[in-house]
Amino acid sequence: MASIQSSSKKRKNKGLGDSTKRKKKHQDLSDVRKLGQELLSSRAHINNLPLLLNFLDSTSSHPPEFILESLLSLQSFFTPLLPQLPSSSAKPTEDPESIYQTWVRSKFDEFVQCLIQLSLSPTLAEEALRELVMDTLMECVKIGNAGKFHSSIYNKFIHSMVYSVEEADTLLNLLVTKYFKYIDVRYFTYISLEKITRSLDVKECHDIEPKSTDTTNGSPTRASGQLLVRNIHNVISKIPPLEKLGENSEYEMWNGLGVFSKEGKIKSKKVKEKEGKHSEANDVQSSVTISKKIKLKFSKAWMSFLRLPLPIDVYKEVLVTLHQAVIPYLSNPILLCDFLTRSYDIGGVISVMALSSLFILMTEHGLEYPNLYGKLYALLEPSIFIAKHRAKFFQLLDSCLKSPLLPAYLAASFAKKLSRLSLTVPPSGGLVIIALIHNLLRRHPSINCLVHQEDDNETANDESNTKLGIDLFNNEETDLLKTNAMRSSLWEIDTLRHHYCPPVSRFVLSLENDLTVRSKTTEVAIKDFSSGSYATIFKEEIRRRVKQVPLAFYKAVPTSLFSETDFAGWVFHSDAINHVGQN
Numbered sequence: 001m002a003s004i005q006s007s008s009k010k011r012k013n014k015g016l017g018d019s020t021k022r023k024k025k026h027q028d029l030s031d032v033r034k035l036g037q038e039l040l041s042s043r044a045h046i047n048n049l050p051l052l053l054n055f056l057d058s059t060s061s062h063p064p065e066f067i068l069e070s071l072l073s074l075q076s077f078f079t080p081l082l083p084q085l086p087s088s089s090a091k092p093t094e095d096p097e098s099i100y101q102t103w104v105r106s107k108f109d110e111f112v113q114c115l116i117q118l119s120l121s122p123t124l125a126e127e128a129l130r131e132l133v134m135d136t137l138m139e140c141v142k143i144g145n146a147g148k149f150h151s152s153i154y155n156k157f158i159h160s161m162v163y164s165v166e167e168a169d170t171l172l173n174l175l176v177t178k179y180f181k182y183i184d185v186r187y188f189t190y191i192s193l194e195k196i197t198r199s200l201d202v203k204e205c206h207d208i209e210p211k212s213t214d215t216t217n218g219s220p221t222r223a224s225g226q227l228l229v230r231n232i233h234n235v236i237s238k239i240p241p242l243e244k245l246g247e248n249s250e251y252e253m254w255n256g257l258g259v260f261s262k263e264g265k266i267k268s269k270k271v272k273e274k275e276g277k278h279s280e281a282n283d284v285q286s287s288v289t290i291s292k293k294i295k296l297k298f299s300k301a302w303m304s305f306l307r308l309p310l311p312i313d314v315y316k317e318v319l320v321t322l323h324q325a326v327i328p329y330l331s332n333p334i335l336l337c338d339f340l341t342r343s344y345d346i347g348g349v350i351s352v353m354a355l356s357s358l359f360i361l362m363t364e365h366g367l368e369y370p371n372l373y374g375k376l377y378a379l380l381e382p383s384i385f386i387a388k389h390r391a392k393f394f395q396l397l398d399s400c401l402k403s404p405l406l407p408a409y410l411a412a413s414f415a416k417k418l419s420r421l422s423l424t425v426p427p428s429g430g431l432v433i434i435a436l437i438h439n440l441l442r443r444h445p446s447i448n449c450l451v452h453q454e455d456d457n458e459t460a461n462d463e464s465n466t467k468l469g470i471d472l473f474n475n476e477e478t479d480l481l482k483t484n485a486m487r488s489s490l491w492e493i494d495t496l497r498h499h500y501c502p503p504v505s506r507f508v509l510s511l512e513n514d515l516t517v518r519s520k521t522t523e524v525a526i527k528d529f530s531s532g533s534y535a536t537i538f539k540e541e542i543r544r545r546v547k548q549v550p551l552a553f554y555k556a557v558p559t560s561l562f563s564e565t566d567f568a569g570w571v572f573h574s575d576a577i578n579h580v581g582q583n
Helices: 002-025 029-041 048-054 064-078 096-119 127-143 151-163 168-179 183-199 226-238 269-275 277-306 312-325 333-344 348-364 372-378 382-386 390-400 408-421 427-443 445-450 491-498 502-512 534-543 575-582
Strands: none
Touching: 029 048, 029 064, 048 064, 048 096, 064 096, 064 127, 096 127, 096 151, 127 151, 127 168, 151 168, 151 183, 151 226, 168 183, 168 226, 183 226, 183 277, 226 277, 226 312, 277 333, 312 333, 312 348, 333 348, 348 372, 348 390, 372 390, 372 408, 382 390, 382 427, 390 427, 408 427, 408 445, 408 491, 427 445, 427 491, 427 502, 427 534, 491 502, 502 534
């Protein structure tokens, strides 16, 4: 045995020496093609294998033609051998055939590593070649594990793509367009992302700048910190949703011998038709099983990602899409309650964006959150009327105040708070406030006393009522029980009758109707006013047909901007006028 190994080693070294000399003398495409043809023709030329692998080294600058030729030859060589090769962790026996297969397996692992590095290499200029490299890599994933989906290779690829700064977007787009339509590819993508996020150090995620490595040799730059979190989010957010999975759904797999097939392969439609109803029942059961398994991996991947310290831009993107792209497909949406309540407690625009998902958990999944109305009340600030996501916020605010079981003091506090804000918000905000108060008064007849409530001085000893016109509402109070809103009135709304913007002054007249008669009144659709702005009001006004135009007519030319009767009791002095008069 020892003599066989020594002779093979001498033959190998001799072949390597001859091939190296030949490479140095002639390094054209015909030589690369000849190396591949010899490798495929006989085992005697097995030493051509490492030579062809050298052309796939991302640290060397080989012409694209050399890379393409060696890639095709190596793929043709490894594809028929993969079902017979041992695993990467298997140890060889003393049998020469076992030693040979173990060595070939090590070269296959090296081939896969070259494909991963080459797909992410910034030196690979041709996108068509990069796509071919990725397709070859996915073929290895498809059949590299004794014909089954090779999750280890795929995990290495996703790990390298997430940690890379260069060309990650290009590969992600290829995955989205070509491979994310396969159920098993999505399944193992979720598994890989969960492993990556669980292995991250929280302190490491706070790094802002990427740790740049030596890029002169063509290897990809390694990302870290917040850039790494962004890369993970880019991948997990672009995986198609699971909405097409169901009891009667058709699914497509990249590898037929995947984790979802008990019999070893997926049956074709013709076989299903021949086997009849019994086969159809089994297929329905397998579809439900696939849906459950993918939901579980989907949930684990997202929950592990949301535990990371997210950059503010990623945080906002997640909150915007969470109620549509994540919550409907989680195995248990209540798992998000900690993340959403923590986000809602932050305040500002983050709270506004978290409200949609939190509202879904409360109304559809039974989440109890007693602090909802207190936090919602605190969000009513003038800045909310110019926020980017104000339209969705106002619609959710109206929905949260829709229940007729709300106590009167709570509805009155919101009505009074909105009424006070009408004095400082833009005209578009005034329209939203009028619509919200209109709905509040119609839903809660117990607060209709706020429309016109006079100070009657019931207790003569009450010092707070000694002066007429005092508003007992405490605008700074955060406790809804202590705002004294029920002892106040909506006097701020009366000032809107004389608002400079005609739509506001016209719309406020709707509050003069008797809103307690529900059969004769209807609620106002908040969505018609929630996204308003100066531009929308202007466009609406210029569309109006004006029948009469007000004109200013003076019998005599005015000598001053205001008449003396406009400001009774006021005297205006001007030093400049007095100086001119003295002269």
